[in-house]
């Protein structure tokens with residue numbers, strides 16, 4: 001039997017667990033404020049001016065505009081990338097000779113940071129959205145192709161045999177067996193790729209365009225060391241990245257992919 | 266049915282599957298392993314045959330050849346008068362529960378092979394086979410929410426739903442605990458008596474083969490040959506403590522070369 005005491009202690013434990021992230025956040029803010037008070041001549045503003053900076057951006061209409069601009073680039077670059085990467089990855093994993101032909105090339109491109117492509121993307125697309133979208137495309141394409149390819153290669157052959165036994169055509173086999181069998185791993189790759197895309201858009205905007213959260217950060221510094229706006233930009237980037245990640249985690253909750261994460265959790 | 270009647274029935278069956286002088290060798294040159302040697306067998310329509318042999322002797326290999334998943338080096342497999350050229354939905358393989366598709370519900374799995382039928386017919390068959398294997402109430406469940414025995418039922422139902430002539434079962438209950446295994450044997454017999462499919466059931470478990478089969482084909486170690494064919498002329502449900510059951514069991518133990526005292 002559970003005693004009232006046990007029940008209360010369990011109640012407190014759940015409470016504490018829920019509150020824990022907010023407590024660390026509060027501690028961090030307090031430490032930040034303390035540091036600013038102790039070093040009054042530092043250029044780094046405290047939490048309150050940063051919040052006012054966000055409000056200022058919102059009032060000028062820039063907050064909405066910049067967030068939208070960054071999301072616009074990420075959306076296009078990312079969607080184009082995955083629309084190509086998933087079929088490519090399936091093909092590469094499925095047809096052995098395709099894999100032999102392309103795998104070394106992919107491995108060669110993989111260690112090249114997407115940022116190394118900045119000069120070439122500007123050369124090809126000029127300054128503007130296309131260059132940024134191209135960079136985001138590059139950043140999200142490779143991880144998804146490679147993950148999809150590896151997932152296909154490691155598929156349980158029993159499932160393919162079952163599919164063949166029921167005489168599925170090649171296309172049906174790919175759609176009804178291969179794709180669902182690798183979907184859990186693809187979803188993980190999609191989440192990672194979106195994270196990378198969000199990292200890259202900031203860098204791309206610092207160089208290739210004059211809007212977006214990345215631009216906000218360089219612009220705030222150049223236009224009179226507005227470190228309150230720099231920090232406001234950074235915090236916005238963090239928050240939106242977090243929201244994107246939470247949204248992608250939702251995909252992992254789909255009932256038809258649950259099986260893929262059972263051992264891992 | 267008397268014992269004679271059972272025998273009369275099995276001998277009177279028309280031949281469904283015929284295998285003649287089958288040979289399979291894996292690898293080449295020095296490393297070549299002769300796995301199946303001169304396998305010849307016949308299975309009647311509606312018959313339940315067990316392939317019994319020690320692990321690694323080539324039972325799965327033989328079943329793969331019969332199912333059309335593996336080409337033999339020589340010899341031929343003929344089913345219903347036609348040579349087997351590849352996998353076919355008229356002959357369905359059942360694996361140790363790992364064959365169920367984890368991304369589909371019980372319903373989805375059982376209906377997997379029915380895509381050529383109308384929606385109504387699919388629904389009708391799914392309903393029927395969900396009930397037949399005792400899974401009603403679990404239609405919307407995913408395999409990872411089921412026990413091993415239930416997953417095995419899903420696989421059997423998925424196989425039966427396409428109304429095949431032959432079922433190949435490769436140690437289907439091998440991964441189940443011993444109590445579930447007994448229940449599943451009884452279930453399989455019940456279903457087989459109802460549907461009368463031709464069943465080839467691979468096992469390395471002597472008792473399992475005697476409890477289930479009309480005939481047990483005892484295979485030797487590699488290169489596998491069929492050492493002996495034992496007719497199990499006992500009516501179902503079988504009394505596994507009867508004199509005759511124990512005699513048959515002794516015969517097979519002796520044939521395999523095992524003393525049956527531990």
Ligand SMILES: Nc1ncnc2c1ncn2[C@@H]1O[C@H](COP(=O)(O)OP(=O)(O)O)[C@@H](O)[C@H]1O
Pocket residue numbers: 291292298300318319320321322323324325326327
């Ligand atoms: N694809 C293969 N290539 C090489 N050797 C194989 C292959 N498949 C099976 N074998 C070998 O053939 C023998 C029989 O295997 P198998 O038919 O799986 O035995 P069983 O099902 O009776 O346990 C084993 O020694 C195994 O190592």
Ligand SMILES: [Mg+2]
Pocket residue numbers: 324325326435436
């Ligand atoms: Mg085997």
